[in-house]
Structure formats: C-alpha cells, structure tokens
Amino acid sequence: GDSVTQMEGPVTLSEEAFLTINCTYTATGYPSLFWYVQYPGEGLQLLLKATKADDKGSNKGFEATYRKETTSFHLEKGSVQVSDSAVYFCALSPRTDSWGKLQFGAGTQVVVTP
Amino acid sequence: NAGVTQTPKFRVLKTGQSMTLLCAQDMNHEYMYWYRQDPGMGLRLIHYSVGEGTTAKGEVPDGYNVSRLKKQNFLLGLESAAPSQTSVYFCASIEQVGGGGRLQQYFGPGTRLTVL
Numbered sequence: 001g002d003s004v005t006q007m008e009g010p011v012t013l014s015e016e017a018f019l020t021i022n023c024t025y026t027a028t029g030y031p032s033l034f035w036y037v038q039y040p041g042e043g044l045q046l047l048l049k050a051t052k053a054d055d056k057g058s059n060k061g062f063e064a065t066y067r068k069e070t071t072s073f074h075l076e077k078g079s080v081q082v083s084d085s086a087v088y089f090c091a092l093s094p095r096t097d098s099w100g101k102l103q104f105g106a107g108t109q110v111v112v113t114p
Numbered sequence: 115n116a117g118v119t120q121t122p123k124f125r126v127l128k129t130g131q132s133m134t135l136l137c138a139q140d141m142n143h144e145y146m147y148w149y150r151q152d153p154g155m156g157l158r159l160i161h162y163s164v165g166e167g168t169t170a171k172g173e174v175p176d177g178y179n180v181s182r183l184k185k186q187n188f189l190l191g192l193e194s195a196a197p198s199q200t201s202v203y204f205c206a207s208i209e210q211v212g213g214g215g216r217l218q219q220y221f222g223p224g225t226r227l228t229v230l
Contacts, residue, residue: 043204043221044157062200089156099164100208101172102144102219104156
C-alpha cells in the first residue's frame with residue numbers, strides 16, 4: 001500500500017540555520033504530495049503542496065520539489081526562525097479515487113533556538 | 115466562518131465509559147474525516163464520510179462508531195473506552211474530491227482524550 005517515510009526528530013537548529021526534512025514515499029502512479037505543519041496545541045495547517053513531477057511547492061520561505069525519480073519530497077528552508085518550531089508532516093493523496101484520504105508520515109519535530 | 119471546530123477540547127474518561135466527539139464545519143464541505151494522532155505514528159484515519167448519511171471505515175476503525183446525520187456535523191463515538199484509545203483526535207474536511215487529489219484538507223484544533 002501507499003506509505004510515507006520521513007526523518008525522525010527532533011531536529012534542533014539555531015536561528016538562521018538551514019533546514020532540511022527528508023520525505024520519501026511509496027505509491028502507485030502519481031500521487032499529490034503535501035507538507036502540513038502543526039504548531040503547539042493546534043491542528044494541522046497546509047504548508048505547501050505539489051501535484052505532479054518536478055512541481056515545486058513553496059510558502060513562507062519553505063520549498064519542496066516533487067521528485068518522481070527518487071520518490072521524494074524533501075522540505076527545505078534557508079533560514080529558520082524561532083517561530084518555525086513545530087511538527088512537520090509529509091503526506092500523500094493517491095491520484096486515483098481515494099475519497100480524499102491522506103497517508104501521513106510520522107512527523108518530524110523541529111526546535112529552533114535563539 | 116469558523117472553519118472546522120471540535121468539541122470538547124479535552125476529556126478524561128474511565129475505562130468502559132462512553133462519549134461522543136463532535137466535529138462541525140461551516141464550509142459546506144462534502145467529505146469529512148476523523149484521525150487519531152499518536153506519538154511517532156503520525157495521523158491515522160479512523161472513519162470518513164463522503165456525504166450526509168454516509169460513513170466508511172479507515173485504517174483503524176475498531177472501537178469507534180461514526181454518524182453523519184447532517185452535512186455539517188460528523189460525530190465520533192466511543193461506546194466502551196479503553197486506555198489504548200488515549201490519543202489526540204483530529205477532524206478534517208474537504209469540499210469535494212477531484213482535481214487529481216489537489217485539494218487540501220482543513221483540520222480542526224483537536225480533542226485530547228485520556229482514558230484511565
């Protein structure tokens with residue numbers, strides 16, 4: 001079945017450091033890929049998405065490129081802030097009729113220190 | 115426009131007790147979902163609904179029941195709570211499925227449930 005694997009956390013960084021969170025997937029066909037962010041005590045919010053190979057999603061300084069050849073969707077940010085401390089989830093939605101269901105990775109906690 | 119809301123925010127139950135979690139959305143969305151979030155496991159789908167009066171099982175449905183009597187509400191019930199159901203529960207919705215899965219899900223703030 002479809003699955004998403006992302007790097008374990010916590011990832012601890014200093015402010016202005018470069019962030020990479022690895023995400024790889026297994027799926028039939030061409031799924032849509034998402035990154036969601038969860039701030040402490042809140043629900044998940046969509047951070048960015050990509051719906052076909054080589055698409056780049058971007059938002060709030062974060063970027064991720066849909067790489068079909070490596071089945072990856074790594075999240076990057078060039079200079080993190082303390083406010084980026086959160087849990088980040090990689091997710092996929094199969095292209096075929098799946099009733100909108102999402103398959104999530106386990107989540108990666110990011111802690112940014114001043 | 116409140117988006118997706120969940121009631122209650124916190125609850126502590128004793129083993130064997132029952133309760134219902136309420137999810138409400140004011141966006142006129144057709145599809146609604148219940149997930150549970152456990153440490154190190156991400157979110158797992160419990161049940162979902164593709165429209166008023168319909169429900170379907172997700173990845174981890176055992177021990178839960180759901181109902182969608184009104185389009186805007188999706189109820190999650192625990193008939194006899196167990197400690198293994200201690201978790202954070204999230205509700206989500208989508209307007210419709212289509213567009214090659216491009217549509218994002220809108221999440222509620224979560225319900226933290228502890229079963230003693």
